[in-house]
Amino acid sequence: MPRKQRCRRIGGYPDHWEFSPEEETDSEPVVMSLDEFETIRLLDREGMTQEQCAERMGVARTTVTAIYDSARRKIAEALTDGKRLMIRGGNYRLSDQGAENISQKGTDSMRIAVTYENGEIFQHFGHTEQFKLYDAEDGKIVSEQIVPTNGSGHGALAGFLKAAQADALICGGIGMGARNALAEAGIRLYGGVSGSADAAAKALAAGTLQFDPNAQCDHHGHHHGEGHECGHHHGEGHECGHHHGEGHECGHHHGEGLDCGHQEGDEGCRRHHGE
Numbered sequence: 001m002p003r004k005q006r007c008r009r010i011g012g013y014p015d016h017w018e019f020s021p022e023e024e025t026d027s028e029p030v031v032m033s034l035d036e037f038e039t040i041r042l043l044d045r046e047g048m049t050q051e052q053c054a055e056r057m058g059v060a061r062t063t064v065t066a067i068y069d070s071a072r073r074k075i076a077e078a079l080t081d082g083k084r085l086m087i088r089g090g091n092y093r094l095s096d097q098g099a100e101n102i103s104q105k106g107t108d109s110m111r112i113a114v115t116y117e118n119g120e121i122f123q124h125f126g127h128t129e130q131f132k133l134y135d136a137e138d139g140k141i142v143s144e145q146i147v148p149t150n151g152s153g154h155g156a157l158a159g160f161l162k163a164a165q166a167d168a169l170i171c172g173g174i175g176m177g178a179r180n181a182l183a184e185a186g187i188r189l190y191g192g193v194s195g196s197a198d199a200a201a202k203a204l205a206a207g208t209l210q211f212d213p214n215a216q217c218d219h220h221g222h223h224h225g226e227g228h229e230c231g232h233h234h235g236e237g238h239e240c241g242h243h244h245g246e247g248h249e250c251g252h253h254h255g256e257g258l259d260c261g262h263q264e265g266d267e268g269c270r271r272h273h274g275e
Helices: 034-045 048-059 062-081 154-163 176-185 195-204
Strands: 008-010 030-032 085-087 091-094 110-117 129-138 140-148 168-170 188-190
Touching: 008 048, 008 062, 030 062, 030 140, 034 048, 034 062, 048 062, 062 085, 091 154, 110 195, 129 195, 140 195, 154 176, 168 195, 176 188
Parallel strands: 008 091, 030 085, 110 168, 168 188
Antiparallel strands: 110 129, 129 140
């Protein structure tokens, strides 16, 4: 029986998830895993040795060599064959994201994060300096806390929310890189919302939040125009909290189904296989 792979520790999510040739192509994209991307970042961008990289990722040097070789072959294929390069999934866990002092979420709670400034929903996800976290049970808010983000950039903020055990994010404008990072982290997104942070969190907990699934950073002020209520996402008729076929109901969290045997809030170890 083959030995189970150890999860590779990565420093965080990238800000950029896809790279495409100038010319359109019908070729299948090349998919690079997050642990493969991490070896490229540490060895080629940060200039680490393979021994240093192995220590940082918590694996053997021979494992780093194998991951790195695979990553470079994929980059070569994308560049020479003019294919789209996508970063997705892998066998990894996030390293410390600065969320150690955040209280643990209850077993039956849904944790809602809101980009926060002076009681209002801050409108630029990538620049938010605070999140307000709300824990909801049975459709009601039962606890709340305000936390500094301790980072900047879409990938860093998504990693912070993952470490903070967030199940959902309410925000104003948000870019595609952030959307990809949140999807990778398993965090449901409710964008295009403005006004009181407390009121929005209560509405989401109750299943009545109106939001814009197409909210973008360049036109985040346009919201509620489509009349989407919580659960009617992309016109697919999902119930509250259902997102892209994941089947999580409002109030249910992601505490199960992680392939490395970790529960949500352990270390976020997930094996995604590019999905």
